[in-house]
Amino acid sequence: MCGIVGYVGKRNAKDVILDGLKRLEYRGYDSAGIALVRNGSVEIRQKVGEIRNLEELLDNESRRGISFESYTGIGHTRWATHGAPSDINAHPHADQSGTVAIVHNGIIENFVELKERLTRQYHVHFRSETDSEVIAQLIGIYMRDAESLEDAVYAATQDMTGAYAFAVISSKDPNKIVAVRKDAPLIAGIGKGENFIASDIPALLKYCKEIYLIENGEMVVVTADRIDIFDENRNPVRREVFHVTWDVDAAEKEGYPHFMLKEIYEQPKAIEETIARRLDEAGNIRLDGISLTKEDLANISRIYIVACGAAYPAGLVGKFIIEKLAKIPVEVDVASEFRYRDPLVDERTLFIAISQSGETLDTLAALRAAKAKGARVLSVVNVVGSSVARESDDVFYTWAGPEIAVASTKAYTTQLTCMYLLALHMGRTLGTISETDYHALLAALREIPGKLADYLRDVREVEALAKILYTRDQVFFIGRGLDAAVAYEGSLKLKEISYINSFAIAAGELKHGTIALMEPGTLVLCLATQDALYEKMLSNIQEIKARGAHVLTVAKAGNRAVEAQSNEVIYIPDCRDELTPLLSVVPLQLFAYDVAKERGCNIDKPKNLAKSVTVE
Numbered sequence: 001m002c003g004i005v006g007y008v009g010k011r012n013a014k015d016v017i018l019d020g021l022k023r024l025e026y027r028g029y030d031s032a033g034i035a036l037v038r039n040g041s042v043e044i045r046q047k048v049g050e051i052r053n054l055e056e057l058l059d060n061e062s063r064r065g066i067s068f069e070s071y072t073g074i075g076h077t078r079w080a081t082h083g084a085p086s087d088i089n090a091h092p093h094a095d096q097s098g099t100v101a102i103v104h105n106g107i108i109e110n111f112v113e114l115k116e117r118l119t120r121q122y123h124v125h126f127r128s129e130t131d132s133e134v135i136a137q138l139i140g141i142y143m144r145d146a147e148s149l150e151d152a153v154y155a156a157t158q159d160m161t162g163a164y165a166f167a168v169i170s171s172k173d174p175n176k177i178v179a180v181r182k183d184a185p186l187i188a189g190i191g192k193g194e195n196f197i198a199s200d201i202p203a204l205l206k207y208c209k210e211i212y213l214i215e216n217g218e219m220v221v222v223t224a225d226r227i228d229i230f231d232e233n234r235n236p237v238r239r240e241v242f243h244v245t246w247d248v249d250a251a252e253k254e255g256y257p258h259f260m261l262k263e264i265y266e267q268p269k270a271i272e273e274t275i276a277r278r279l280d281e282a283g284n285i286r287l288d289g290i291s292l293t294k295e296d297l298a299n300i301s302r303i304y305i306v307a308c309g310a311a312y313p314a315g316l317v318g319k320f321i322i323e324k325l326a327k328i329p330v331e332v333d334v335a336s337e338f339r340y341r342d343p344l345v346d347e348r349t350l351f352i353a354i355s356q357s358g359e360t361l362d363t364l365a366a367l368r369a370a371k372a373k374g375a376r377v378l379s380v381v382n383v384v385g386s387s388v389a390r391e392s393d394d395v396f397y398t399w400a401g402p403e404i405a406v407a408s409t410k411a412y413t414t415q416l417t418c419m420y421l422l423a424l425h426m427g428r429t430l431g432t433i434s435e436t437d438y439h440a441l442l443a444a445l446r447e448i449p450g451k452l453a454d455y456l457r458d459v460r461e462v463e464a465l466a467k468i469l470y471t472r473d474q475v476f477f478i479g480r481g482l483d484a485a486v487a488y489e490g491s492l493k494l495k496e497i498s499y500i501n502s503f504a505i506a507a508g509e510l511k512h513g514t515i516a517l518m519e520p521g522t523l524v525l526c527l528a529t530q531d532a533l534y535e536k537m538l539s540n541i542q543e544i545k546a547r548g549a550h551v552l553t554v555a556k557a558g559n560r561a562v563e564a565q566s567n568e569v570i571y572i573p574d575c576r577d578e579l580t581p582l583l584s585v586v587p588l589q590l591f592a593y594d595v596a597k598e599r600g601c602n603i604d605k606p607k608n609l610a611k612s613v614t615v616e
């Protein structure tokens with residue numbers, strides 16, 4: 001969840017690190033800090049709040065003639081797990097002697113035990129409430145007798161359990177960063193006469209496009225001229241260079257007020273790209289690099305789709321479409337539940353993990369649990385080279401480009417696109433859909449980016465509605481079939497960025513309890529895009545309208561019968577029932593965005609959230 005950046009070279013490390021941290025702020029933003037090796041010691045600046053607070057502190061110091069310059073340093077942007085957001089708990093953390101500083105992402109599970117040992121044996125006084133400080137203190141102790149920083153770091157890692165990536169500098173072994181990865185992302189960036197480390201690619205895009213992806217259990221030792229990688233037994237490792245294809249612009253706002261809005265508008269292009277990457281010259285789906293033969297598919301008895309957050313409703317759409325087209329039973333589960341419930345998985349199970357970041361710890365743990373039971377693992381992932389991607393048998397990349405806003409939009413709709421492509425491919429290979437149906441649905445899918453671009457040309461009505469409705473303190477989302485999946489995603493989007501208490505439910509289920517909450521004026525967003533369920537949905541709308549609810553309906557263009565029962569209707573372009581989730585979610589994303597804007601919320605960085613959740 002936290003972001004890490006490190007630099008060794010000939011530039012002012014502080015500037016490179018600050019710049020990198022700003023690009024990683026989406027990973028966590030409750031405090032930030034930088035440590036530099038300077039004049040034979042380690043110096044730290046840390047500040048609670050957003051990175052601009054740290055920047056202000058450094059600017060003030062520099063105006064007062066206090067220098068904070070060096071060629072070697074590490075920085076951190078935090079998402080608190082152990083210890084409240086505060087200056088003291090902000091990273092970097094130093095050891096007691098002040099010769100070692102660390103930045104850390106993840107959790108040291110045995111930190112209580114280590115803290116006790118260090119206090120008892122070495123009379124260490126801990127300054128912060130964090131688990132991370134034990135890393136610094138431990139390395140500081142080992143550094144007393146070690147010949148190099150990497151020796152001390154290696155010794156410390158033997159004592160630690162948990163999931164982490166951390167980076168260390170020391171005044172006793174200057175001009176060097178040592179970093180270790182265990183179940184949290186870590187990369188090393190290759191420069192000329194300078195090198196970098198980071199938790200994520202966007203931090204380094206301005207400086208280098210060639211990186212090494214550090215694997216689990218590995219330690220990387222970075223100086224200005226060398227990057228050496230070692231496995232968990234300290235054997236040197238040779239790693240292929242990974243060439244990043246994104247450019248800096250893809251990770252910038254490009255004139256939009258927020259990343260979220262930019263990413264909403266990028267959806268037509270992102271969906272088109274996800275489809276185009278999977279089509280051959282004749283316009284058929286080809287799953288290059290994914291070896292799902294007819295025999296493989298025929299052998300699958302059950303599919304589990306497992307995900308967290310927004311990726312979960314993408315899985316619900318996946319279930320609907322795979323069962324419809326490929327006739328294989330599909331179960332969808334949230335990863336944090338799946339991993340602890342001893343699910344019925346065997347060699348005939350296909351496990352599909354959906355994850356934008358590819359680093360979500362629960363999803364990764366669920367994937368490992370399924371793999372250990374013999375399942376074949378296919379992942380739908382946005383971040384190339386991420387942990388989920390690397391640990392899967394096959395990867396279906398979403399090609400959404402970097403998604404920076406914490407609230408997922410283009411990653412979500414490209415995940416849906418992958419679900420359609422996969423289901424179509426499975427159905428055709430297994431012969432469970434006719435050639436005619438295959439081509440008709442694929443052609444309709446290819447029309448979606450154009451329809452979405454048309455829709456996005458004028459969305460003023462959503463903005464106007466948000467201006468009227470933003471003061472509500474409770475909103476319900478209802479729908480049937482695929483519309484229910486979209487309702488879950490629309491509700492999640494609204495609550496996470498506007499902090500309005502929102503709740504989604506299958507419309508037919510309302511009368512079994514939730515309808516008790518309907519009162520005059522209760523705001524209900526009704527999804528009524530399924531032709532096959534239109535009449536049923538109209539009845540549900542009538543039921544809530546009869547209780548005085550304020551009904552805002554999303555319907556397909558032309559379906560005007562809802563108008564009589566609705567206070568307002570948002571029309572999406574007409575399309576086949578199966579494909580509506582790709583269009584109907586967009587007004588809901590915009591509604592959440594506009595409401596959050598009216599309420600003055602921090603849209604790209606909602607409180608308590610982080611882009612990549614690498615803790616349980």
Ligand code: F6R
Pocket residue numbers: 308309310311354355356357358359360363406407408409492493496611612613
């Ligand atoms: C919601 C959102 C989160 C993520 C969830 C899973 O808009 O973005 O709920 O969907 O944390 O993250 P990934 O997809 O990276 O596994």
